[in-house]
Amino acid sequence: MNGFMKDYFRTNGLAMGWTLILLVGFWVVFLIILPQIAMLDFSFRPNLPPPEMGGPKDIHTLDNYKYLIYGAQGSESTYNIVDLSVFVRTLIAAVFVTIFDLVLCYPIAYYLGQSKGGGTLRVLVLLLIIPYWINEILRAFAFKIIFGDSGVINEVLMFFHLVDSPIDFIKMNVALYAGLGYAYILLMIFPMYNVIESLDRNQIEAARDMGASWAMIHRRIVIPFAKPGISSGCTMVFMLSAGALAAPQILGGPSSLWFTQRVYQWFNMNGNWTQGSAYAIVLLVTCIIIVLSVMKLFKVNMGDIGK
Amino acid sequence: MTNSPLIRFGIMAYLILFFSYLLGPLILMSITAFNSSSFPQVAPWEVFTFEWFSELFADEQIIEGLRNSFIIGFFTVILSVAMGMAGALVLTQIWPKLRSTYYTIIIAPILIPGVVLGISTLVFWQRVNSLFGLPDTSFLQDGIFLTVLGQSTFISSYCMLVFVARLQRYDTGLTEAALDLGATHVQAFKKIQLPFMMPAVGSASVLAFLASFENYNTTTFTFMDYPTLTIILSQKVRLGINPSVSALAFLIICLTVFFALVHEVRSRRAQLAEANGAPVGAVGGGFRAPKIFAGNPAAVVLALFVAAAVGTLLFAQVYDPTPAKKAFMEKKRIEQQKRIEAVKERMRLKKLRKSFKGPDIFAPKKEKSAFGNAFDPKNLNNSRPGTKPLKPGSKPVAPFGGAFNTKNLGDIGPDGKKAKPKSSTKPKSPFGGVFDPSNLGKVGGKTN
Numbered sequence: 001m002n003g004f005m006k007d008y009f010r011t012n013g014l015a016m017g018w019t020l021i022l023l024v025g026f027w028v029v030f031l032i033i034l035p036q037i038a039m040l041d042f043s044f045r046p047n048l049p050p051p052e053m054g055g056p057k058d059i060h061t062l063d064n065y066k067y068l069i070y071g072a073q074g075s076e077s078t079y080n081i082v083d084l085s086v087f088v089r090t091l092i093a094a095v096f097v098t099i100f101d102l103v104l105c106y107p108i109a110y111y112l113g114q115s116k117g118g119g120t121l122r123v124l125v126l127l128l129i130i131p132y133w134i135n136e137i138l139r140a141f142a143f144k145i146i147f148g149d150s151g152v153i154n155e156v157l158m159f160f161h162l163v164d165s166p167i168d169f170i171k172m173n174v175a176l177y178a179g180l181g182y183a184y185i186l187l188m189i190f191p192m193y194n195v196i197e198s199l200d201r202n203q204i205e206a207a208r209d210m211g212a213s214w215a216m217i218h219r220r221i222v223i224p225f226a227k228p229g230i231s232s233g234c235t236m237v238f239m240l241s242a243g244a245l246a247a248p249q250i251l252g253g254p255s256s257l258w259f260t261q262r263v264y265q266w267f268n269m270n271g272n273w274t275q276g277s278a279y280a281i282v283l284l285v286t287c288i289i290i291v292l293s294v295m296k297l298f299k300v301n302m303g304d305i306g307k
Numbered sequence: 308m309t310n311s312p313l314i315r316f317g318i319m320a321y322l323i324l325f326f327s328y329l330l331g332p333l334i335l336m337s338i339t340a341f342n343s344s345s346f347p348q349v350a351p352w353e354v355f356t357f358e359w360f361s362e363l364f365a366d367e368q369i370i371e372g373l374r375n376s377f378i379i380g381f382f383t384v385i386l387s388v389a390m391g392m393a394g395a396l397v398l399t400q401i402w403p404k405l406r407s408t409y410y411t412i413i414i415a416p417i418l419i420p421g422v423v424l425g426i427s428t429l430v431f432w433q434r435v436n437s438l439f440g441l442p443d444t445s446f447l448q449d450g451i452f453l454t455v456l457g458q459s460t461f462i463s464s465y466c467m468l469v470f471v472a473r474l475q476r477y478d479t480g481l482t483e484a485a486l487d488l489g490a491t492h493v494q495a496f497k498k499i500q501l502p503f504m505m506p507a508v509g510s511a512s513v514l515a516f517l518a519s520f521e522n523y524n525t526t527t528f529t530f531m532d533y534p535t536l537t538i539i540l541s542q543k544v545r546l547g548i549n550p551s552v553s554a555l556a557f558l559i560i561c562l563t564v565f566f567a568l569v570h571e572v573r574s575r576r577a578q579l580a581e582a583n584g585a586p587v588g589a590v591g592g593g594f595r596a597p598k599i600f601a602g603n604p605a606a607v608v609l610a611l612f613v614a615a616a617v618g619t620l621l622f623a624q625v626y627d628p629t630p631a632k633k634a635f636m637e638k639k640r641i642e643q644q645k646r647i648e649a650v651k652e653r654m655r656l657k658k659l660r661k662s663f664k665g666p667d668i669f670a671p672k673k674e675k676s677a678f679g680n681a682f683d684p685k686n687l688n689n690s691r692p693g694t695k696p697l698k699p700g701s702k703p704v705a706p707f708g709g710a711f712n713t714k715n716l717g718d719i720g721p722d723g724k725k726a727k728p729k730s731s732t733k734p735k736s737p738f739g740g741v742f743d744p745s746n747l748g749k750v751g752g753k754t755n
Binding site: 004008012013014015016017020021024026028030031032033034036038039042104107108111122124126128130131133134137139140141142143144145146150152185235239240243244245246249250260263264267268273276277280283284287288 | 318321322325326328329330331332333335336339346389390393394396397400402412413415416417418419420421422423424426427428429430431432434456459460463491492493496517520521523524527528536537540541544545552553555556559560563564567571
């Protein structure tokens with residue numbers, strides 16, 4: 001360690017070396033690690049008014065987590081069915097959105113990755129990126145216009161007399177899933193595209209020459225090769241859609257909450273920060289566990305993420 | 308790839324479907340910005356208008372949000388580019404055993420939900436604040452300070468990835484050579500390494516600014532008294548939507564397309580220049596400008612785009628939707644009136660049917676004036692100020708007040724030209740006797 005530090009300062013010099021260390025240190029310690037620890041610590045504390053913080057009542061307790069599982073003390077049901085079902089539904093919906101994006105984007109990524117480049121490819125990539133530059137609120141807003149009661153789809157359906165009264169897409173969560181899937185398309189395509197692009201076309205040619213079917217080529221060659229890209233895309237889409245807040249707030253039906261909305265409610269409406277922190281921790285830990293176990297299942301390294 | 312036409316057709320169809328899912332919502336949203344309907348919708352189309360743009364620019368909340376977004380974006384760019392670059396430089400030198408741990412830590416903010424980042428930033432600095440016994444109004448609890456830190460946490464990771472990609476191609480021998488020649492470390496960095504990383508600095512800054520500008524999840528917990536544009540938008544969209552948001556979206560889409568095209572033109576030009584072996588500046592510029600267009604379809608599109616934008620702006624200066632809108636309102640009112648009339652007629656017929664069970668229930672055919680008060684002379688005067696060519700006259704001779712006559716719709720077109728005032732066809736009784744219960748008997752008498 002000592003030798004390493006000596007080496008480090010020899011290559012960077014004192015001024016540069018310290019600048020780098022200070023910048024990275026500030027980022028890692030004060031922005032990444034300490035805030036997470038503070039939140040974790042906070043989630044184990046009771047909700048107290050500011051003057052009582054640090055006082056005798058400010059002890060560590062599991063109450064906030066108990067609340068998520070068992071609900072308020074003295075309530076009728078044994079478990080906190082409302083919040084738990086919101087939690088489970090959020091995770092299932094996030095998985096659903098991830099699969100939807102994967103199925104939708106794989107052919108496109110394959111097509112882009114295997115096409116010979118040139119003008120068309122550039123235009124397609126440009127068209128892919130443009131929607132991603134538009135604010136996520138505005139993208140959700142666009143879906144509200146499309147799926148609303150007097151939205152485009154309902155107007156079209158009614159015009160052709162396919163339905164008599166507008167279909168409530170918002171309540172059915174169709175709008176929400178379409179909007180979420182839409183929001184993360186790019187994050188699914190680019191990791192896959194980057195990997196598939198580096199796949200040697202001769203491999204596919206060889207497989208075809210030896211009589212492999214179209215499905216076989218994908219199953220045995222393309223998908224195993226693209227696995228890092230696929231898992232990277234899936235991880236990002238899953239994490240982001242489970243942690244999405246804007247789209248559920250705008251497109252979510254009145255009866256269906258997203259778990260992040262519960263967190264938001266604890267912070268901004270109920271003023272119970274410690275409870276909100278506990279919920280946030282549960283969300284974070286669960287997502288990490290799911291992602292890590294899926295990565296283990298498919299034998300992918302953390303280092304592949306973000307490529 | 309297979310050249311079977313079926314597969315090619317399938318690929319094309321899929322591409323079209325995919326890109327209409329990708330771009331369709333944006334296009335539809337842009338269209339709603341020009342519809343005068345106060346709810347953003349494409350159909351039914353009312354009147355083409357620019358009014359939502361003027362409403363947008365008059366909205367002080369949006370202007371304030373824009374200002375906050377720029378302030379926060381500015382600081383976030385500086386902080387995240389600096390931290391991202393430092394992070395990338397350290398990554399290339401760090402002790403190999405620590406490397407994967409370090410990488411996991413600095414890549415984690417991308418994967419941590421933005422909500423969690425916002426909350427942890429808020430909680431941490433609030434605790435630091437109370438640790439030092441500072442009041443609630445200290446800078447540690449300032450919305451801009453918290454938002455910049457919260458956003459920089461993960462935006463730095465994006466920047467780091469950009470720099471890592473660039474640094475992979477850097478030859479450390481260059482720095483060493485500079486050091487051997489007597490440069491200090493700072494000089495070597497400034498004169499050798501930084502210029503090499505400049506393109507990455509540019510793209511990281513753009514990326515960081517965009518990410519900061521559109522961030523919602525983190526900012527929504529940390530903005531305090533400084534709502535950014537995204538926060539304002541989300542509040543507007545949640546409370547009740549109106550097309551001025553569409554107008555803003557349209558402007559953002561135009562800006563995006565514009566910058567994307569500029570970027571495309573520049574990279575094409577660089578490519579062309581490289582292919583010709585000439586420096587970038589030598590291609591295009593001055594008199595040779597038209598030559599850019601030759602090998603550069605993006606430049607043509609860009610030129611058309613700018614022309615269209617200028618044209619639209621000029622058109623917006625002279626275009627006045629008021630007459631068309633008035634006509635539309637009139638038409639809508641009449642239609643509504645007709646609908647009411649139709650309902651009333653139906654109810655009357657029902658009554659008639661009840662009282663006279665004969666084959667002649669369609670008697671009101673002979674009735675002349677079932678048009679209701681839509682053409683009450685008083686109303687006409689109100690809705691027809693001066694010389695405006697809107698003369699919502701019609702042929703009320705039809706039964707059921709013309710409610711079921713589709714031709715009538717065309718007659719009162721918004722251009723007002725077709726609709727000639729036909730004073731002769733004016734109903735004798737303005738109320739058409741529809742509301743007069745005594746008429747029931749009269750009509751019945753006639754038909755009998």
